Amino acid sequence: MSTPFDRLGPDLVTTDPEVVASFARDEAALGVAGGAGPLAVLSPRSTADVAAALAIAHEHRVPVVVRGAGSGLSGAAAAPDGSVVLSTRRLARVLEVDPVERLAVVQPGVVTGDLRAAAAEVGLFYPPDPGSVAFSTVGGNVATNAGGMCCVKYGVTGDFVLALEVVLADGTVTRTGRRTAKGVAGYDLTSLLVGSEGTLGVITEITVRLLPAPGPASTLVATFPSLGAAAAAVAAVTRAGLDLSMLEVMDRTTLDAVDRLTGMGLGADGTPAAMLLAQSDTADAARALEAMAALCRDAGAEDVVLADDAVEGEALLEARRQALPALERLGDWILDDVCVPRGRVVELLEGIERVAAAQALTIGVFGHAGDGNMHPTIVHDASDPASVAAAGRAFEAITALALDLGGTITGEHGVGRLKRDWLARELDPGAMAMSRAVKAALDPRGILNPGCVLEP
Amino acid sequence: MSTPFDRLGPDLVTTDPEVVASFARDEAALGVAGGAGPLAVLSPRSTADVAAALAIAHEHRVPVVVRGAGSGLSGAAAAPDGSVVLSTRRLARVLEVDPVERLAVVQPGVVTGDLRAAAAEVGLFYPPDPGSVAFSTVGGNVATNAGGMCCVKYGVTGDFVLALEVVLADGTVTRTGRRTAKGVAGYDLTSLLVGSEGTLGVITEITVRLLPAPGPASTLVATFPSLGAAAAAVAAVTRAGLDLSMLEVMDRTTLDAVDRLTGMGLGADGTPAAMLLAQSDTADAARALEAMAALCRDAGAEDVVLADDAVEGEALLEARRQALPALERLGDWILDDVCVPRGRVVELLEGIERVAAAQALTIGVFGHAGDGNMHPTIVHDASDPASVAAAGRAFEAITALALDLGGTITGEHGVGRLKRDWLARELDPGAMAMSRAVKAALDPRGILNPGCVLEP
Numbered sequence: 009m010s011t012p013f014d015r016l017g018p019d020l021v022t023t024d025p026e027v028v029a030s031f032a033r034d035e036a037a038l039g040v041a042g043g044a045g046p047l048a049v050l051s052p053r054s055t056a057d058v059a060a061a062l063a064i065a066h067e068h069r070v071p072v073v074v075r076g077a078g079s080g081l082s083g084a085a086a087a088p089d090g091s092v093v094l095s096t097r098r099l100a101r102v103l104e105v106d107p108v109e110r111l112a113v114v115q116p117g118v119v120t121g122d123l124r125a126a127a128a129e130v131g132l133f134y135p136p137d138p139g140s141v142a143f144s145t146v147g148g149n150v151a152t153n154a155g156g157m158c159c160v161k162y163g164v165t166g167d168f169v170l171a172l173e174v175v176l177a178d179g180t181v182t183r184t185g186r187r188t189a190k191g192v193a194g195y196d197l198t199s200l201l202v203g204s205e206g207t208l209g210v211i212t213e214i215t216v217r218l219l220p221a222p223g224p225a226s227t228l229v230a231t232f233p234s235l236g237a238a239a240a241a242v243a244a245v246t247r248a249g250l251d252l253s254m255l256e257v258m259d260r261t262t263l264d265a266v267d268r269l270t271g272m273g274l275g276a277d278g279t280p281a282a283m284l285l286a287q288s289d290t291a292d293a294a295r296a297l298e299a300m301a302a303l304c305r306d307a308g309a310e311d312v313v314l315a316d317d318a319v320e321g322e323a324l325l326e327a328r329r330q331a332l333p334a335l336e337r338l339g340d341w342i343l344d345d346v347c348v349p350r351g352r353v354v355e356l357l358e359g360i361e362r363v364a365a366a367q368a369l370t371i372g373v374f375g376h377a378g379d380g381n382m383h384p385t386i387v388h389d390a391s392d393p394a395s396v397a398a399a400g401r402a403f404e405a406i407t408a409l410a411l412d413l414g415g416t417i418t419g420e421h422g423v424g425r426l427k428r429d430w431l432a433r434e435l436d437p438g439a440m441a442m443s444r445a446v447k448a449a450l451d452p453r454g455i456l457n458p459g460c461v462l463e464p
Numbered sequence: 465m466s467t468p469f470d471r472l473g474p475d476l477v478t479t480d481p482e483v484v485a486s487f488a489r490d491e492a493a494l495g496v497a498g499g500a501g502p503l504a505v506l507s508p509r510s511t512a513d514v515a516a517a518l519a520i521a522h523e524h525r526v527p528v529v530v531r532g533a534g535s536g537l538s539g540a541a542a543a544p545d546g547s548v549v550l551s552t553r554r555l556a557r558v559l560e561v562d563p564v565e566r567l568a569v570v571q572p573g574v575v576t577g578d579l580r581a582a583a584a585e586v587g588l589f590y591p592p593d594p595g596s597v598a599f600s601t602v603g604g605n606v607a608t609n610a611g612g613m614c615c616v617k618y619g620v621t622g623d624f625v626l627a628l629e630v631v632l633a634d635g636t637v638t639r640t641g642r643r644t645a646k647g648v649a650g651y652d653l654t655s656l657l658v659g660s661e662g663t664l665g666v667i668t669e670i671t672v673r674l675l676p677a678p679g680p681a682s683t684l685v686a687t688f689p690s691l692g693a694a695a696a697a698v699a700a701v702t703r704a705g706l707d708l709s710m711l712e713v714m715d716r717t718t719l720d721a722v723d724r725l726t727g728m729g730l731g732a733d734g735t736p737a738a739m740l741l742a743q744s745d746t747a748d749a750a751r752a753l754e755a756m757a758a759l760c761r762d763a764g765a766e767d768v769v770l771a772d773d774a775v776e777g778e779a780l781l782e783a784r785r786q787a788l789p790a791l792e793r794l795g796d797w798i799l800d801d802v803c804v805p806r807g808r809v810v811e812l813l814e815g816i817e818r819v820a821a822a823q824a825l826t827i828g829v830f831g832h833a834g835d836g837n838m839h840p841t842i843v844h845d846a847s848d849p850a851s852v853a854a855a856g857r858a859f860e861a862i863t864a865l866a867l868d869l870g871g872t873i874t875g876e877h878g879v880g881r882l883k884r885d886w887l888a889r890e891l892d893p894g895a896m897a898m899s900r901a902v903k904a905a906l907d908p909r910g911i912l913n914p915g916c917v918l919e920p
Contacts (some may be wrong), residue, residue: 108699108807131705153648164646167623182894188803189835190620191872192609192659193879193890194917195899199655203648220705243564249587249676291748347644351564379645416647423649434649438638442906443651449905450898461650 011048012068013061013092020057022049031075031093036083036426046073046087051095055173055181055212061094062210063179071458074206076117076148079140081343082424084152084205084460091458094210096147102126103213110218111170111187116147116211123216132218135162138420139332147211153203155420157328160378161253161289162219164420166202173213174201177451187215200446205422206457208450222289225253227321228297230304230312231280235259235361238282239354241300241307242377245286246350248303250296254287255378256328259357262372262385265334266327274327280310284377285328287321331374332385338370340390342403346410347381347419359409360384366405367398381419408433423461431461467504468524469517469548476513478505487531487549492539492882502529502543507551511629511637511668517550518666519635527914530662532573532604535596537799538880540608540661540916547914550666552603558582559669565643566674567626572603572667579672588674591618594876595788603667609659611876613784616834617709617745618675620876622658629669630657633907643671656902661878662913664906678745681709683777684753686760686768687736691715691817694738695810697756697763698833701742702806704759706752710743711834712784715813718828718841721790722783730783736766740833741784743777787830788841794826796846798859802866803837803875815865816840822861823854837875864889879917887917 013021022028025045032045047070052058065072071091078085087093100117107130114123120134121142127134137156138144144154153166171185185191185198201209232238238257245255258266260281267274274283284304288296294316301312315321335341348356357373360382364371375382384406388399407417407430417423417430432440447454447462458464469477478484481501488501503526508514521528527547534541543549556573563586570579576590576597583590593612594600600610609622627641641647641654657665688694694713701711714722716737723730730739740760744752750772757768771777791797804812813829816838820827831838840862844855863873863886873879873886888896903910903918914920 107703109805110702153652155646159646164648166652176894176898180894180897182892182898184895184898186803186872187805187870188837188872188875189806190611190615190803190832190837190875192620192876193872193874193883194887194895195664195902196609196622196655196659197895197898197902199652200902203652208651220707246566247563251676291746291751295747347642347646349565349643350645376646381644381646414643416642416644416649418649419644419646420648427649431650436638438632438636439640439650439653441636442632442638442640442653445905446651446653446656446902449901 012064012070013048013050016050016057016060020050020052022051023047031087034078034080034083034085036081036086036424043089045089046091046093049093049095051098053098055175058094058175058210058212059179059181062175062177065092065455066178066453069453069455071455072210073457074151074210076145077140077143079144080148080152080422080424081345082418082422082426084422084424084457086425088459096145099212105130107132109187111215112218113213113215114146115213116145118146120144120146120149127218128221131221133221134168134216134218136165136168146214150202150211150214151205152422155376155381157254157256157376159376160255161251166199168216169198169202169214170217171215172198172201172211174209174211176209177453177456185215203422205424205460207447207461208456222253223291223293224318225287225289225321226293226297227315227324228286228300228312229324230284230309232282232284232309234281235357236354237308238284239357241284241304241309242353243351244303244307245300248299250300251288251290252286252296252378253289254285256285256375257377258283258328258331258374259372261370262331262335262374265338265372266330269334269337270330272327283327285325328374335372335385335387338387340388342386342399344384344386344403344406345418345421346407346415347379348410348413348415350380352413352415353377353380353382355413356382356409360406363402363405367402369398369402371402379419380415425460428459428461428463468520468526469504469506471520472506472513472516476506476508478507479503487543490534490536490539490541492537492542492880499545501545502547502549505549505551507554509554511631514550514631514666514668515635515637518631518633521548521911522634522909525909525911527911529913530607530666532601533596533599535600536604536608536878536880537801538874538878538882540878540880540913542881544915552601555668561586563588567643567671568674569669569671570602571669572601574602576600576602576605583674584677587677589677590624590672590674592621592624602670606658606667606670607661608878611832611837613710613712613832615832616711617707622655624672625654625658625670626673627671628654628657628667630665630667632665633909633912641671659878661880661916663903663917664912678709679747679749680774681743681745681777682749682753683771683780684742684756684768685780686740686765688738688740688765690737691813692810693764694740695813697740697760697765698809699807700759700763701756704755706756707744707746708742708752708834709745710741712741712831713833714739714784714787714830715828717826718787718791718830721794721828722786725790725793726786728783739783741781784830791828791841791843794843796844798842798855800840800842800859800862801874801877802863802871803835804866804869804871806836808869808871809833809836809838811869812838812865816862819858819861823858825854825858827858835875836871881916884915884917884919
């Protein structure tokens with residue numbers, strides 16, 4: 009089939025139906041794709057190629073969906089029928105790592121783990137570590153403002169983005185931000201683009217700030233007889249202001265699933281109701297974790313294990329890293345991503361238990377306890393319409409509960425297509441109008457990922 | 465004189481010509497005001513008052529200039545002829561300090577130092593500390609994305625803003641952001657408003673995140689025989705990744721001025737060419753500063769003084785706090801605010817010396833060495849047209865030099881009216897077009913601080 013993009017040449021354009029069809033969805037599991045699928049997949053080799061592609065798309069009003077690894081969990085990279093997919097797979101070079109200015113410049117297709125490794129080679133640290141760190145791309149992380157386990161101490165991806173090169177809807181190439189440590193010249197267009205999920209521009213180069221590499225982390229794992237006890241420990245740790253670089257939680261359902269997958273023996277004396285996993289990477293990490301251990305015991309912890317050794321620490325964290333793979337083994341799954349005020353996490357977890365009981369579904373919960381950012385994972389049977397409907401009701405009930413608790417519909421995965429209709433339940437009419445005005449101003453023809461974040 | 469704002473009632477509206485005239489300028493010293501001055505000063509008592517004022521301004525297309533303490537240094541609060549000034553002086557309550565969620569909610573007119581004190585009362589820490597911390601307001605700090613001495617470790621004001629209540633150009637009241645630790649629901653409208661200098665909306669409530677209070681800081685002061693030696697020490701400290709919460713510099717001109725003002729005896733053996741002042745507030749602060757002391761001596765430091773004691777440390781910092789007041793005593797002054805990559809600071813300082821010599825002016829330099837953010841202060845005689853012209857040429861040359869070095873025209877003071885014509889020298893045409901499109905989308909009638917940041 010011929011498309012207006014053919015003039016970019018066969019090296020850049022794929023229209024093979026089988027290849028193209030595979031781009032109609034990403035890792036979002038709720039039905040957000042279908043139909044004839046995208047027209048073509050473009051694989052530009054340069055910013056100039058991206059600009060040429062956008063100019064054609066703009067002229068012909070063809071929707072453009074940018075795609076990195078396709079590992080997003082909200083359908084932002086699920087390409088609608090009639091769109092073109094703009095893959096960043098060939099824009100995958102680390103262009104610069106500057107130890108004096110403590111920054112790196114990368115193309116969007118660089119895998120996040122590779123950027124972390126490049127920084128580590130010169131003794132520096134790129135903190136963002138989404139669960140997908142080994143395969144997701146920096147461009148995708150920036151587009152969704154991805155989080156991870158580091159956030160409790162280091163913040164999210166956007167906190168590290170200094171500057172962007174971006175191709176605007178009409179093909180104009182521009183730069184936002186700066187290479188200096190500070191700067192307030194004009195509007196913060198960089199932050200506006202971060203997390204905009206491909207709807208305001210196509211990011212073609214990213215400058216991130218780096219930190220001095222921290223010391224080796226110490227690790228703590230504690231098990232609790234109830235979710236409430238674990239939450240009380242989290243609250244005590246937060247009140248004490250301990251300097252933790254990680255503070256994660258898993259519930260019994262998740263622990264059981266991990267045990268089944270790995271045979272770790274987490275439930276030797278019966279699986280605990282909850283496990284907290286924490287790290288500290290400061291100079292007095294051991295003291296911080298000793299203090300946390302005491303607070304955990306005060307809150308009723310059953311077992312508390314401390315590890316100063318990095319290898320032993322990694323082994324303790326393995327259970328957390330296997331949380332999602334383990335839950336995926338239980339059946340089909342919908343991964344939710346809600347964040348509530350830290351003080352309301354117990355109410356969220358108790359509410360999720362009620363939802364699971366009401367819908368007769370297994371819902372495992374794990375997440376970033378230090379941030380109040382939880383990932384309830386709804387296990388169901390996609391071949392059974394009744395189970396799918398129950399899963400949908402559970403997803404609805406959990407996301408609504410997060411809002412009722414003063415939280416947000418998405419802590420780190422983004423709105424995408426999965427939660428587009430939820431946005432107006434979180435934002436008030438004024439903020440919705442502002443969002444639509446900004447979108448219309450920067451993408452007047454509506455070609456950039458239409459239907460993602462906002463109604464098309 | 466009657467105005468369309470009279471319907472707000474005499475309690476909220478001042479048209480007394482003498483009072484109103486005093487609002488035609490802020491602390492920006494380059495001639496940016498003049499003429500008939502603003503029409504009226506409005507002093508709303510509530511968000512609803514602000515909304516009512518904006519609705520009238522929108523209907524009658526009257527420019528609105530928001531003003532906190534009026535301590536801005538870039539003319540953002542210098543109200544043009546025919547505008548109304550919207551003072552935040554009555555919107556000055558700390559509404560909430562929540563130790564569990566580690567956040568505070570304040571009205572924009574709260575003095576920044578008062579917010580810091582309110583946080584400290586519950587053992588928490590609001591880091592932003594612009595030089596004006598004792599009298600500038602949180603609203604003004606947010607509107608300019610103010611910096612300070614904390615930035616080398618903690619970042620700028622915007623890094624602490626979680627949520628805003630804002631009144632849009634037409635009087636619509638809305639909220640952006642969230643109270644949770646993380647959240648990616650929709651565009652980052654909060655960051656777009658931070659630093660927008662009153663041109664996109666009127667901020668009526670600010671939610672900031674707080675940190676656990678750090679331990680008492682240790683302090684180091686070192687003097688150097690040359691600017692190059694001081695800069696080499698800064699580079700070595702940066703490479704070593706020492707955890708410093710402050711890293712400031714003052715040049716000989718500034719030190720001489722401080723000595724004259726305070727009689728501190730900084731120049732007992734001849735004033736040094738440069739002084740570095742550093743603090744660390746981590747658990748191993750003493751070790752970090754011992755390491756810094758060694759690096760300073762390696763770089764050729766003359767004297768290195770360390771203080772673990774907070775009172776002694778404050779005494780050591782007094783010289784830095786007196787830098788601007790001391791330079792102000794030398795005559796009329798223009799304070800510049802440029803930021804360059806850390807590795808280019810020496811070139812900037814040497815260039816400023818050449819500019820001072822070429823224009824036969826005294827230019828004192830102090831600033832945030834750890835960020836590359838310098839405040840060259842051009843002393844001149846405002847009653848002598850030749851001196852004013854020379855000062856203007858020096859300002860031009862220094863700001864242009866910062867751009868040539870890969871820096872920015874403003875590190876923390878903002879564009880305001882002072883540097884409006886510089887913005888297009890820093891941003892490329894695409895970013896300028898994006899900025900204008902955003903402005904037009906959110907303020908279609910152009911009533912919000914017209915002529916600030918962008919051309920009216």
